[in-house]
Amino acid sequence: MQQEFILEMLDISKSFPGVKALDKVSIKIKPGSVHALMGENGAGKSTLMKCLFGIYKADEGEIFLEGKKVEFKNSKDALDNGISMIHQELHPVPYRSVMENIWLGRYPVKNVLGIKPVDHKKMYKDTEALMDELQMSIKPHTLMAKLSVSQIQAVEIAKAVSYRSKIIVMDEPTSSLTETEVAHLFRIINNLRKQGVAIIYISHKMEEILNISDEVSIMRDGRYLGTWQAEELTTDLIINKMVGRDLTNRFPPRENVPQEVILKVQELTSTNPKSFKNISFDVKKGEILGIAGLVGAQRTEMVEALFGLRSTSAGITYLKGQPVRISTPIDAIKNRIALLTEERRVTGIFPVLSVEDNMLVASISNYLHRGAINSKKCVKAVKENITSLRIKTPSYKTQIRNLSGGNQQKVIFSRWLLSNPDILILDEPTRGIDVGAKYEIYSIIAELAKKGKSIIMISSELPELLGMCDRIMVMCEGRVTGTLNSEDANQEIIMKYATQFAKQGGL
Ligand SMILES: Nc1ncnc2c1ncn2[C@@H]1O[C@H](COP(=O)(O)OP(=O)(O)OP(=O)(O)O)[C@@H](O)[C@H]1O
Ligand SMILES: [Mg+2]
Helix, strand or coil, rough: CCCCCCCCEEEEEEEEEEEEEEEEEEEEEEEEEEEEEECCCCCCHHHHHHHHHHCCCEEEHHHHHHHHCCCCCCCHHHHHCCCEEEECCCCCCCEEEEEEEECCCCCCEECCCCCCCCCHHHHHHHHHHHHHHHCCCCCCEHHHHHCCCHHHHHHHHHHHHHCCCCCEEECCCCCCHHHHHHHHHHHHHHHHHHHCCCCEEEEHHHHHHHCCCCCEEEEEEEEEEEEHHHHCCCHHHHHHHHHHCCCCCCCCCCCCCCCCCEEEEEEEEECCCCCCCCCCEEECCEEEEEEEECCCCCCCHHHHCCCCCCCCCEEEEEEEEEECCCCHHHHHHHCEEEEEECCCHHHCCCCEEHHHHHHHHHCCCHHCCEECCCCCHHHHHHHHHHHHHCCCCCCCCHHHCCHHHHHHHHHHHHHHHHHCCCCCECCCCCCCCCHHHHHHHHHHHHHHHHHEHHHHHCCCCCCHEEEEEEEEEEECEEEEEEEEEHHHHHHHHHHHCCCCCCCCCCC
């Protein structure tokens, strides 16, 4: 007889020093279904999945797979038993090819007189077939280091599928994907579901959850709240259950008044001919300028160049009317420009340093007094940020790697707030952040603009750009295709500009 549930996790508890991450959590997953797992940053979602996957050992509780009690010693054990996982933190091996990353630890081998060399040809063929099956266009031989974050995420998806598992855990698989890519992933998920695969899907994007899932389980503060059929739920109901209160407005009121132009960029052009070209725009004091575009629009590359992280072959940047040379991030910081990078957990954190050190690293000079660090002042600033952004951490001394994904993001966000820039460039500022905390970040952005700071904000979430920005500049394949006042913009118009010359691709 087929089991009603393919997976049951019963009364799972797990503590870390100073935190009870899971307190008797139970979830039951049906085969051939998409089961969403939701909860605020730090609610315990990733920890629960790591207990399943053998990365953590639960302190108590039992796991049943197809009715049989299991306890996986490590992730290989879980994979061998038909469970694979796309991790929230991506860990590609950068100087290896796509195919080596996918088949890592299980390379196909030839058998030549008892010696077993790696069968590169087969590995190539298998990778090509997998990419074909998933309709992805990534080449097997490409180095991982050459891929964009969204392509790395696509490789992770392909890898998870390649194990042909019965259960696939996806911990924020779409955090770096744009809308067309998400649609592509959903087609893949639907096919897997038809084949009877169970998907455990973790995401902070409400629309996605309601669109793709059959059932939704919600956690709050390490506890299990309940499971609902997706069709019984609405965004508001989920938010209410997750946060424990209603959030009536998703965006704060904006009271900023754009003033004179502070930053003017003229004809900025990358040295890489495939990247951005002839980018011209300006930003006013007290203005929030959004940048929209699909993957490949070169938005990240453009702001990274503006910040001195990438080289340009042409272009002039004016600050308050004066031309300035920004060839390194140090130049940018001196000119009071800050950049919150897109892939913060890869490019932004110092994993073994504390929350405090990670927060202060860009502004430490503000805390020096006659050559010595004023630690009281440091701690005060750090504690204020922990409170205002509701960062969930046992202490400011905790190593940042022990925080949940979303809470790490908040620490990096505070880092740039503390550096007190005039121009703050935010690349996907709310990626991986839960709904309640999103509102807090929006409020901070609105407040900064009101104080006369200029904000440049890249986002793939169009409602966020429409809700937050004064103007929205749209890019497509490295060029600016339009700039709109937010009052005149809507999602359709933005998409029209964003796809001006783009081929509508998938992953
Ligand atoms: N290795 C660890 N050491 C210490 N504490 C940890 C560790 N891993 C997780 N925690 C703590 O356990 C709690 C739950 O974290 P978890 O990563 O499961 O949250 P999450 O629901 O996945 O959040 P997010 O949406 O931000 O990813 C958090 O308070 C976190 O700080
Ligand atoms: Mg997580």
